[in-house]
Amino acid sequence: MSKNLITAFILFISGSAFVLQDDTLTVSGTAPQNDGNSVSIIRVEGIIGPTATQYIERGLRQSIEAGDEALIIELDTPGGLLDSTQDIVQAMLGSEHPIVVYVSPQGANAGSAGTFITLAAHIAVMAPGTNIGAASPVSMGGGEMDTVAQTKIFNYSESYIESIAEQRDRNVEWAKSAVRDGASITSTEALEINVIDLIADGMDDLLNQIDGMEVEGDTLNTRDAEQNRIPRNLAEIFFSFLIRPEVMLILTLVAIYGIIGEVTNPGAIVPGVAGVIALILLLYGVAAMPVNLAGFLLIGLAIILFVAEAFTPAFGLLITGGAVAFFLGALMLFQDLPDEIQISLYWLIPATLLTAAFFGWIVTYGIKSLFNPARTGIESTIGKRAEVTDPILPGQEGRVFFDGEFWTAESDEVLNEGDVCEIVRYNGLKVVVRSVDNVEAEKENAGQQTD
Structure with missing residues (x-):
């Protein structure tokens, strides 16, 4: 009985229906x-x-x-x-x-x-x-x-x-x-x-x-x-449609113009994504690429597009392209398996939507948070401004006041009482500061050199 239950669980997660009667497992797909x-x-x-x-x-x-x-x-x-x-x-x-x-x-x-x-x-x-x-x-x-x-x-x-x-x-x-x-x-x-x-x-x-x-x-x-x-089945109907001569011609044009469009206009996103997907489908259609390899490449492309959404202001275009690539890749990857472990649309469509939502929400915000400035602890105060309460000389300590606290401070510059400074880093329990005027001057010079 336990063996049948384990087998039933494997078939369940693969999208197959089954019936368990009199301790005998029957798979509906066989x-x-x-x-x-x-x-x-x-x-x-x-x-x-x-x-x-x-x-x-x-x-x-x-x-x-x-x-x-x-x-x-x-x-x-x-x-x-x-x-x-x-x-x-x-x-x-x-x-x-x-x-x-x-x-x-x-x-x-x-x-x-x-x-x-x-x-x-x-x-x-x-x-x-x-x-x-x-x-x-x-x-x-x-x-x-x-x-x-x-x-x-x-x-x-x-x-x-x-x-x-x-x-x-x-x-x-x-x-x-x-x-x-x-x-x-x-x-x-x-x-x-x-x-x-x-x-x-x-x-x-x-x-x-x-x-x-x-x-x-x-x-x-x-x-x-x-x-x-x-x-x-659905995969065979869809992919047999892809190898029609007129459809393969369209895929060829999309692949060529899409990739060229992305190279000549970096960041356009849609031409590049469409071109790569069309190229993989075209290689599969002419039997230049095995179906399993084409499926893996499409799923790999989907993961790349999902992760890229976290760093690119694509407004969901990369997520959409990734969802299309994931669906087609999964359809290719599992269509060549025995019927009892093929994935049905009842599982494939929700899996695609769930994967797109996962990468579009949880992963996007999770990855972005790794590169955001610290919001808690003393690291969150770096870049903030403080007021000099005791003069600071190079090699000699002084004090600054910020966030309702007095901190021992040091600097490579001469800062007088009442000057406004910017927190650069922490050295143990001491804060290292610089003059706000010097910091802004460096930013202006860097902007002029870039222009």
Whole structure:
């Protein structure tokens, strides 16, 4: 019982819901085991990037935990990043759990990166009226590659898709031509030349056709199987939006103009903060930075902005920028974890607001107080003025009066009775003073030199 309570507490602080019944702990975020036959279905559409990789890996993990007959990936993509495609293909080829890629609905396309993913499936299926191919690599932004780089990337991509086709016993020559010549074919042609295994007109038709097929030594039993769709979570929806070409262009412009604006106009704050956040998101979007590193950098940036608010009259701009960076960083940092320890929005939003409030109020005033003049004790009297009651000569002591008390005083200057002096420091129980006129004269000279 005590072990369950400890586990429950860990899950509670991580944002997971749980139920404790009959001394057994059940986590709501984990995939339930199915008594009957079932399949899990995820839909991947749009650009293939880091977010698509995490979604497919999460779907595969949940399908395995649920004991499904297979994971079905509904695919419709024009292509994407090679690094992300490699991660997806590696996960698919290394899995013994049956994976079905279904290019659908009618009119869908498994272009470029989608070709690699489709060929890597245990069972490749296309809907009528769909296309596959055109897997020739292109540079990001559509620019021309130099001859050497182009040759290297083409040779690598061609050998890579060849190895995938060989492992899945598909048409190797066509796979190579899809990269080398940009070949693209319809679903009917793909079935005829052994690029795919089936053509299915809908999910029910697909499940009926793959029923009884053998994958990794196991026979699939998918007829009338329960269909469990795994939707994308908030982080996957948001970050998949970031890798849209038009959004990445906007992030690039914000990063460039924001950082340049801050450098040319120091203290503007908003351009610099926006530029750095946009740059980190851009590096994540192009797969140049792992999601965990991007999350750590954003949280680190948030802490820097929170602390900087204590020393900069930014009127809350740094706190606001820090809150945005903290939220995005936490969203990145925890989205790649197992479902049962992912942080939900019910915890993330209050945590962000609480952190911003903490740094905006307690830390700001606490840090500022460390650099404020002393308000109590004898140190608080430094800089105050006193009246000379007994003459003071260099090397000889006199007395001064302030705050209703007489103090033994010493000075490097000649001070006569009735003169006004300023307290400079304390030397034991003696106070060291200087003439007010000399102090003000030094301040005026320092101001003139600065001007």
